Structure formats: C-alpha cells, structure tokens
Amino acid sequence: MAGRVRVAGLAVLVACVPAALAGCSLSSAQEHSxxxxHSLVIGVKGDQPGLGKIVDGHYQGFDVDVATYVARKLGVPASRITFKTTPSSVREKVLQDGAVDMVVATYSITPARKTQVTFAGPYYVAHQDTLVRTSDSSIRSVHDLAHKRICAVKGSNSWKRITEEQSIKADPVPAESYGACMPLLVDNKIDAFSTDDLILAGFAAGRSDVHIIGAPFTDEKYGIGLRKGDLAGCEAVNRILTGMYQDGSAQRFLSRWFANTGARLSASVPQFEGCS
Structure with missing residues (x-):
C-alpha cells in the first residue's frame, strides 16, 4: 500500500451468520468481537502527521498502516474499512458505544484505561519528549518546564505526566487536539509541546522553527483498543502484530513515515501486556 487508504463507505457489521442460521447464539463478548x-470501523487520528492525518480526503500514517495490516490479516480488506477520526477525549466512549470496532490512535496503554478497554499490543513503544521553538534554548529537559506554558490536550495524559507524575509546576494551556498545539507553539502562546516522540516527529518534519529537545522521560506503549472483554480478538491481534514485525512490515511502515525526522525508531517486537 502506498501510504494512503481510501475512506470506505458505511460499515456493515455482520456477526456469525452461519451460527444464526443454525439456531445457535453467540455470547455478548463473541457477538461484539x-x-x-465482515467490515470494520477503525478509530484513528485525523490531524497527526506521520501517524493519522487526512490528506485529500484520505487517511494516512503509521497508525493507519498498522490498522490496515491488522484488518487484512483478520480477513477485512481495505475496501471494507471505514476510518473514523477519533480524538483522545472520546476513545473509550466510541468503543463502549460501538461506534468503532477498534482504535489505533496513539493510544497509550495505562492501568486506568485498561479498566474500560481491552488492549492488544503494544504495537510500538514511543517515549515522551518535548518540542520547543528553535529560538528558545532555555528548555533542555522536562525539569526546565517549571513555570512554562505547556499544551494540555483534552483526554491526553501527556501533560499530566509533567504536572502530576513529575510534580513539575508547569502552566497547562488547554487544547482540543495535538494539531491545535502546533500553532500555539509557533505563535508563542505556549512554550513547549510535550508528548510522544513519534507525534512530535511528525509535526516537526521539514520545519526549522521547532525542534525536539531529545530528552525522553517515559515509555508510551501504543495499544490497539478493543471493546472490553474481547479477549479472543485481543489474542488474535497480538499474533498478527508479532507477524507484522517478523515479516518486516513494521520496519517498513516506520521508515515510510519517520525515516527523515530524526526520531529514534525501534524495530523490535514490543513486549505485549497480555489480554485482560
């Protein structure tokens, strides 16, 4: 695939037809697995360059490639995928409501989220870093964010890792999405944009007015979110993700989007969290 996936029509959600004809019934977990x-609705980001972004009406990026690969291995071709823009603030809700079948949207696995979502993966381990204006040499590590204005995206844990986990007294400036952080940074309305290095690399690609400071301080385990309780689906996706690394597809996807960004890329199979 050339890095673009067309947005398919409305998904037709088909459960086990043979089972229905035979008079058997599926459990709730099986029914929603x-x-x-027959087709899949997949939640991705729509404004993150290199990961999930709409360009000329098509979704493209690393997360989109991973989602398409997983879907194909599950027997769903690209023509039967509907991608749905899914902001950080609604990822749990759209899974619980059945608006999407899975979420592949820089979705870090956390203990709190695991109480609401079943996660496959991780399919990649990123690291939180910080993006600043090139003209600003005062920020060299996360500790330099004290009393600095940082982007606080609704539904994201990145800014909380600074103010709560690191106990740094930064000044959060609200934003609806990561895409909204970039103009705030460039226009001097915030001092720093701190989140996963792959997200930052996508935004910084080809720009000279911003740069990543190169001081990572967390591990961000990107998981594929499934409806809570879909353990069979989770185990199947984990097997697919292992194959994605073994056949070289993961490395190909990463190189396609981040080879020239300076991001430190890993081609090793991540250690899976286990389905629960």
Whole structure:
C-alpha cells in the first residue's frame, strides 16, 4: 500500500451468520468481537502527521498502516474499512458505544484505561519528549518546564505526566487536539509541546522553527483498543502484530513515515501486556 487508504463507505457489521442460521447464539463478548466482522470501523487520528492525518480526503500514517495490516490479516480488506477520526477525549466512549470496532490512535496503554478497554499490543513503544521553538534554548529537559506554558490536550495524559507524575509546576494551556498545539507553539502562546516522540516527529518534519529537545522521560506503549472483554480478538491481534514485525512490515511502515525526522525508531517486537 502506498501510504494512503481510501475512506470506505458505511460499515456493515455482520456477526456469525452461519451460527444464526443454525439456531445457535453467540455470547455478548463473541457477538461484539472483531473476529466476527465482515467490515470494520477503525478509530484513528485525523490531524497527526506521520501517524493519522487526512490528506485529500484520505487517511494516512503509521497508525493507519498498522490498522490496515491488522484488518487484512483478520480477513477485512481495505475496501471494507471505514476510518473514523477519533480524538483522545472520546476513545473509550466510541468503543463502549460501538461506534468503532477498534482504535489505533496513539493510544497509550495505562492501568486506568485498561479498566474500560481491552488492549492488544503494544504495537510500538514511543517515549515522551518535548518540542520547543528553535529560538528558545532555555528548555533542555522536562525539569526546565517549571513555570512554562505547556499544551494540555483534552483526554491526553501527556501533560499530566509533567504536572502530576513529575510534580513539575508547569502552566497547562488547554487544547482540543495535538494539531491545535502546533500553532500555539509557533505563535508563542505556549512554550513547549510535550508528548510522544513519534507525534512530535511528525509535526516537526521539514520545519526549522521547532525542534525536539531529545530528552525522553517515559515509555508510551501504543495499544490497539478493543471493546472490553474481547479477549479472543485481543489474542488474535497480538499474533498478527508479532507477524507484522517478523515479516518486516513494521520496519517498513516506520521508515515510510519517520525515516527523515530524526526520531529514534525501534524495530523490535514490543513486549505485549497480555489480554485482560
């Protein structure tokens, strides 16, 4: 695939037709499993360069490539995928409501989120770093963010890792999405934009007015969010993700989007969290 996936039409969600004809019934978990889908609705980001972004009406990026690969291995071709823009603030809700079948949207696995979502993966381990204006040499590590204005995206844990986990007294400036952080930074309305290095690399690519400071301070385990309780689907996706690394597809996807960004890329199979 050339890095672009067309947005398919409305998904037709089909459960186990043979089972229905035979008079058997599926359990609730089986009925909602991604293993019983003729087509898939997949939540991705729409404003993150290199990961999930809409360009000329098409979704493209690393997360989109991973989602398409997983779907194909589940028996769903690109023509039967509907991608749905899914901001950080609604990722749990759209899974719980059944608006999407899975979420592949820089979705870090956390203990709190695991109480609401079943995660496959991680499919990649990123690291939180910080993006600043090139003209600003005062920020060299996360500790230099004290009393600095940082971007606080609704539904994201990145800024909380600074103010709560690191106990740094930064000044959060609210934003609806990561895409909204970039103009704030460039226009001097915030001093720093701190989140996963792959997200930052996508925004910084080809620009000279901003740069990543290169001082990572967390591990961000990107998981594929499934409806809570879909353990069979989770285990199937984990097997697919292992194959994605073994056949070289993961490295190819990463190189396609981040080879010239300066991001430190890993081609090793991440250690899976286990399905629960």
């Amino acid at each position: 991604i293993l019983h889908r």
